[in-house]
Amino acid sequence: MDSDSDNNDNFKVADLSPEVFEKIQLLQEKHDTEIELLASELNLQSHFIKDIMKDYRAPAIKKPRKISGFNVWQNNWWENVGKSMQILDSGAQQMCASSWKELNDDDRIHFENEAKKLNNLKDNESYIINAKARKTKLDKAIQEMRKMFRLLQVTCGMEFIAITVSNNSELRSHWFGSSIGEEFYHSYNILNEAIVPFRCFSILKKQEKDGVIKSITGTSNNALENIMNPTNPESTPTLLNYINYAKPNSRETRDKVRAILRKKFDEDVQGGIIPYKNWKEQILYKIVGWPSDVEFKDYANLKSDERSKVLESLDNIKFGFQ
Structure with a gap:
């Protein structure tokens, strides 16, 4: 079937026999007649129906062009024999073909076998093992999406925010969008707070897909609540498992620690926002398990060695009432 499709890709109208061309024309006439009948039934103009059919039809699947043995040879020829020539030089293309x-x-x-290898690489896109190559590809794709966002912002009046997280432990989380979208992200912490549960959820779903863990029970919403719910014995350890203890100063570690403490605070004392700034003055809450030689304050305001101590104690930290 693939060979038939390849042959059709090179087919031209002039190659059709009169009989085949006539059958296609008859189908077109039948198609036009049915549109006219429908237009009469709906009291619409036939060209209006044709425009709808054209604008809302499913996009045609564009078959990727296969690399041929000649393409591989052509590239090799220009790199060696034709390197002193320009592609538009008179007779250059003919020399290559000859x-x-x-x-x-x-x-x-x-060269045909080399072409098959290249086509197989194109058909079997898979996870990029090399972290540097993976980051390069991601950065390039994000730049292209930024351009698309800017274009749609101007042409369609739409604003965008995109949040990306890695479902493994290497690439850091990222966010980007149109200018207004990025300004909104800066202004509202609620989106930043979504990164940690999003990251944890994506890791669990990846492990589920790979068969490392059993299927996450419940709906996606329930599963997400279970992941972030400190009363669930599997919840906080799940978050802790994906903290990189070797990087206590990373933004990702900071966000995860904040999320864990916020959930503990909410569950232990039904509190809202942890009062870091006036913790010494407030007389309602207490914290248990925090390193005794480290002042309790926002993780971002701690020194590097203090952060490491907090990470070591994080699993045992609890909040209570005085």
């Missing part, structure tokens, strides 16, 4: 025709069967088979 050289291809003069190849013996063994050489031609070699």
